[in-house]
Amino acid sequence: MYNIYEQKRCARCILPSDFPNISFDENGVCNYCRNWDKSWKNFDYLKAEQKLIKIFEEAKSKKRQYDCLIPFSGGRDSSYVLLLAKKKYKLNPLVVTFNNGFLSEFALKNILNSVKILGVDHILHSYNWDHLKRMYQSTVKNSGEFCSICANGINYVKIVYQKKYDIPLLISGGSSRVDEQSPFEIISSHPKYVKNVLRKDAFSEDEINNFILPRRYDLNAIDQIKNKIKKDDYVRISLPDFMPWNLDKIQDILMKELNWKTPNKKDDHIDCKYANVKTYFKNQQIPGFVFKQAKYSQLIRDGQLTREEALVQLQVLIEKEQEPANLNEFIEELELSSDDIKNLDKKSHLNFINKNNLKDKESFLYKAIAMPYRLVKSL
Numbered sequence: 001m002y003n004i005y006e007q008k009r010c011a012r013c014i015l016p017s018d019f020p021n022i023s024f025d026e027n028g029v030c031n032y033c034r035n036w037d038k039s040w041k042n043f044d045y046l047k048a049e050q051k052l053i054k055i056f057e058e059a060k061s062k063k064r065q066y067d068c069l070i071p072f073s074g075g076r077d078s079s080y081v082l083l084l085a086k087k088k089y090k091l092n093p094l095v096v097t098f099n100n101g102f103l104s105e106f107a108l109k110n111i112l113n114s115v116k117i118l119g120v121d122h123i124l125h126s127y128n129w130d131h132l133k134r135m136y137q138s139t140v141k142n143s144g145e146f147c148s149i150c151a152n153g154i155n156y157v158k159i160v161y162q163k164k165y166d167i168p169l170l171i172s173g174g175s176s177r178v179d180e181q182s183p184f185e186i187i188s189s190h191p192k193y194v195k196n197v198l199r200k201d202a203f204s205e206d207e208i209n210n211f212i213l214p215r216r217y218d219l220n221a222i223d224q225i226k227n228k229i230k231k232d233d234y235v236r237i238s239l240p241d242f243m244p245w246n247l248d249k250i251q252d253i254l255m256k257e258l259n260w261k262t263p264n265k266k267d268d269h270i271d272c273k274y275a276n277v278k279t280y281f282k283n284q285q286i287p288g289f290v291f292k293q294a295k296y297s298q299l300i301r302d303g304q305l306t307r308e309e310a311l312v313q314l315q316v317l318i319e320k321e322q323e324p325a326n327l328n329e330f331i332e333e334l335e336l337s338s339d340d341i342k343n344l345d346k347k348s349h350l351n352f353i354n355k356n357n358l359k360d361k362e363s364f365l366y367k368a369i370a371m372p373y374r375l376v377k378s379l
C-alpha cells in the first residue's frame with residue numbers, strides 16, 4: 001500500500017516532491033506556497049471591494065439589456081456568484097448553463113431553484129449530443145480525459161451569449177486562491193490540444209471550429225481588432241479574487257437562501273455526475289499521484305483545512321481508490337468499450353501538445369502591425 005507519509009512533502013501544504021516544477025526552500029516550504037503568499041497573504045479586502053463596485057457601476061452605466069453574463073453549473077461557486085451578483089450587488093445578469101450531458105440531479109435542482117428564487121433570465125444550452133458524445137469519445141480514447149470538452153463547451157456559451165446580447169461583463173467563480181491550480185503537465189483544456197486530438201480522429205475543420213472557439217483572452221491583437229473587441233467591453237472577473245471565499249460558510253448561505261443542496265459538503269464539483277470518474281482516470285494516469293492534493297493544499301494555505309486533516313483525507317482517498325461505482329454507466333452513456341479506458345497510464349494530453357506550441361508564433365510583420373494596438377491597450 002502506497003503510504004503518503006513516506007513521500008517528501010512541503011512542510012506547509014501537502015504537495016509532494018514529484019509535483020511538476022516544485023522546489024523547496026531551506027524551511028521545506030514549496031514555491032507554490034510562496035507564490036500563493038505573494039498574491040494573498042496581505043490581501044487588502046477593502047480595496048478589492050472598492051475596485052469591484054467600480055467594475056459593477058461601469059457595467060450598469062452601459063445600460064445594456066444585461067449587466068453581466070454568469071456561467072452557471074449549479075455547483076457551489078457559480079451559485080454563490082449568482083446570489084451575490086443579483087442580491088447584494090443588484091446586477092441584472094444573463095445566466096447561462098452549458099449542458100455537458102453530465103449534469104447531476106443536484107445541479108439541475110439547484111439551477112432551477114436558484115433562477116426561480118432570484119428571478120433571473122436563464123439559458124440552458126444543449127449542444128448536439130451526437131457531436132458532443134463523439135468528441136468525448138475521442139478525448140477519452142486518445143488522452144484519457146473528457147473534461148477538456150466540457151471546458152470548451154463553457155467557453156463556447158460564454159462567447160456566443162456575450163456576443164449575442166452585447167454583455168459588457170463576465171463574472172465567474174473560478175479562484176486562483178482556493179481552486180486547485182494544476183500545472184500544464186497535469187491537465188490541459190487548451191483549444192489547441194483538443195483540436196489536435198479531434199483532427200487525429202478525422203473530425204472536419206468545420207465540426208471542430210464550430211465548437212472549439214478561441215478563448216477571448218487568447219485572441220491576438222489583430223483578431224481583437226477583427227472582432228471589434230474594445231478593451232472595456234469584455235471585462236472578465238472571478239468573484240473569489242475580490243473577497244473571502246470560505247467553502248463551508250458559502251454552502252450554509254446557499255442552503256438557506258437558495259434552497260441549495262449537495263450530497264456532501266466536502267465534495268467539489270457536485271455539478272458533474274462523473275467528477276469521480278475524472279479523478280479516477282487522472283490517478284490511473286499518474287500512479288501514486290493524488291489529484292486532490294492540489295486542492296487540499298490551496299485550502300491549507302487559505303486556512304480552511306489543517307495540514308493534518310488534509311493528510312488524513314488523502315490517505316483515505318488512496319485506500320479507497322478503486323473503480324468508481326458509476327464507471328460502467330459512464331462507458332455505456334458514451335458508448336465506449338472497456339478497452340477504451342485501458343492503459344490509461346500511457347494516455348495523456350502531453351502526447352498531443354507541449355508547452356512550447358501553446359502560443360502562436362508571431363512573425364516580424366505581425367509584431368510591427370500589432371505594436372500600435374498594444375501601445376494603446378497598455379495606456
Ligand SMILES: [Zn+2]
Pocket residue numbers: 010011012013014015029030031032033034
Ligand atoms: Zn507548499
